[in-house]
Structure formats: structure tokens, C-alpha cells
Amino acid sequence: MDPEEIARLVNEMKLSRSDPKEIVNLEEAEIRIEEERLSRCLVAKVLLSKAINRDAFRQQLPRILQAERRMNIEATGDNTFVFEFYSIRDRNRALNEGPWNFSRNLLICKEPTGLNNPRSMLFEEINIWVQLHNIPLAFLQKDLLMKLGRQIGQIVELDRGENGAFLGRFARIRVRINITKQLRKCLRISAMRDEEDTIILLVYERLPDFCYACGRLGHSCRECDDEDADKVNHSFGVWMRASSHAGGGRSNRGSGVKHDETKNAVPTQDESGQTKLTGLD
Numbered sequence: 286m287d288p289e290e291i292a293r294l295v296n297e298m299k300l301s302r303s304d305p306k307e308i309v310n311l312e313e314a315e316i317r318i319e320e321e322r323l324s325r326c327l328v329a330k331v332l333l334s335k336a337i338n339r340d341a342f343r344q345q346l347p348r349i350l351q352a353e354r355r356m357n358i359e360a361t362g363d364n365t366f367v368f369e370f371y372s373i374r375d376r377n378r379a380l381n382e383g384p385w386n387f388s389r390n391l392l393i394c395k396e397p398t399g400l401n402n403p404r405s406m407l408f409e410e411i412n413i414w415v416q417l418h419n420i421p422l423a424f425l426q427k428d429l430l431m432k433l434g435r436q437i438g439q440i441v442e443l444d445r446g447e448n449g450a451f452l453g454r455f456a457r458i459r460v461r462i463n464i465t466k467q468l469r470k471c472l473r474i475s476a477m478r479d480e481e482d483t484i485i486l487l488v489y490e491r492l493p494d495f496c497y498a499c500g501r502l503g504h505s506c507r508e509c510d511d512e513d514a515d516k517v518n519h520s521f522g523v524w525m526r527a528s529s530h531a532g533g534g535r536s537n538r539g540s541g542v543k544h545d546e547t548k549n550a551v552p553t554q555d556e557s558g559q560t561k562l563t564g565l566d
């Protein structure tokens with residue numbers, strides 16, 4: 286049966302009063318979760334308002350995720366899938382090294398959470414490398430980069446750069462962001478002794494298609510229903526998409542400072558765009 290058909294019938298029966306109300310109670314001990322198998326699975330969703338071509342998805346996905354061994358892909362509806370990997374390395378890469386794109390649409394992978402139905406899982410956050418361009422040399426130090434990174438999202442990792450001293454044409458910070466919110470375009474910095482604010486441009490690596498009118502992922506400008514968004518003079522642009530994954534000759538792996546604030550942090554984002562830095566020489 287088609288997953289959409291199953292979802293429709295389940296909803297109908299939830300609402301129906303004519304169906305029997307007997308509930309089968311399951312004790313926790315009776316529920317045998319195959320933990321080993323579950324640990325090899327991820328739940329994934331393609332963020333697109335219309336249904337994707339599932340055959341093309343199944344065919345292209347192992348290449349997109351750079352899977353070295355085979356994987357099973359089961360559709361659960363609404364562009365949502367369960368992936369079963371036969372290699373933990375493949376599974377961990379899919380989970381940790383995104384964001385991934387299918388036909389330039391965002392594909393979010395998450396760990397399944399116990400008994401949760403994949404349909405009821407929320408796909409609202411991703412980890413993404415953000416490049417900070419036009420950043421003054423004086424800002425290229427760990428504490429200040431942490432402060433700037435927190436304005437974008439929860440910090441997952443800092444890229445120290447090739448020489449380990451954060452120096453480079455731009456800074457790189459991996460952050461967890463909420464994709465239901467507008468992407469930040471810049472950070473406006475007011476540093477002591479500077480007469481003018483410094484604007485740091487934010488460029489995202491592996492950024493899928495997004496709406497240049499409202500700055501959100503998952504729809505195009507034509508489909509945008511944000512009444513406040515300027516559909517003619519777009520405030521956002523293709524410049525926010527990095528041309529390479531780890532530009533400036535920086536590595537995507539191994540050189541970073543792991544600083545995962547996402548474990549128990551409460552998501553916060555300062556929408557004011559203003560960061561005050563004091564004590565800079």
C-alpha cells in the first residue's frame with residue numbers, strides 16, 4: 286500500500302467513532318527493539334513541498350551519501366525515508382557530514398528515536414559549515430569566533446585553518462541552525478575604537494536551493510507565502526552559497542575544534558544582527 290494511502294487511512298480511523306475502541310496494551314518488556322539494527326538506521330526527509338521521484342532517489346542516494354556498502358531505503362511517506370546501512374561508517378557519515386542535497390533540495394538525516402514513528406519526527410535542524418567573509422584579522426581567534434558563531438546558531442565545531450591558528454581568508458564555523466528560520470546573511474559588528482560597524486558576510490557550504498525572497502529553505506520564491514518578503518528585489522542571493530565545500534584550502538575534517546554546544550543547549554538565535562565586542566586593540 287502506498288505510504289500516503291496508509292497515512293490517510295490511519296487519520297480516518299483515528300477520527301472514526303464507529304471503529305472498535307479496544308486498545309492493545311503493550312508492556313515495555315514486550316517490546317523488543319532490535320537495537321543493533323536500529324543503530325544502523327537513520328530517518329531522513331527531503332525538504333520539498335511536492336513529492337519527489339522515489340525511484341530516482343533510491344538510485345542516486347548511495348552516491349549522494351558516498352556510501353561504500355549497500356543500504357536499504359524504505360519510503361515512509363511525505364518525502365520521508367528510513368535508511369538501513371550495512372556500514373556504521375556510512376551511517377555516521379550520512380548523519381554527521383551533511384547537509385546533503387537531492388536535486389538541490391535539502392535532505393536531512395536524523396537518528397531514529399526509539400519507538401517514534403518516522404512520520405512524527407521533526408526535521409527542523411541541520412549542522413552546516415558557515416564561512417565568515419570580510420572578517421578582520423583581529424577577530425580570528427577562538428573566543429571571538431565562538432562569540433560570533435553563537436549569533437548564527439549552536440556551535441558544533443570551529444575550523445582552526447591549515448596552520449591551526451585560525452588564520453585564513455575567512456573563518457569557518459560549523460553550527461546547528463533551525464531551518465524554519467530565515468538564514469542570517471551577515472553579522473554586524475560594533476568594535477570599540479571603530480567608527481563604522483563591520484559587516485561580516487555569511488556564506489554557507491553545501492547550501493541547497495532556498496527562497497531568495499524570505500531566506501528560508503524548502504521552497505522557491507514562486508512558492509513563497511511570506512507576505513513581508515520582497516518578491517521582486519530579493520534580499521537574499523546566490524552569493525550565500527559557497528562555491529566549494531571547504532574553500533580556502535581548508536579541510537573539512539581533522540583540523541577542527543570540536544565544541545558541540547548542541548548536546549543540551551536550548552536553541553537561541555539573536556535576530557538583531559548586532560554583536561558588541563569590547564576590548565579589541
Ligand SMILES: [Zn+2]
Nearest residue numbers: 496499509511
Ligand atoms: Zn520564501
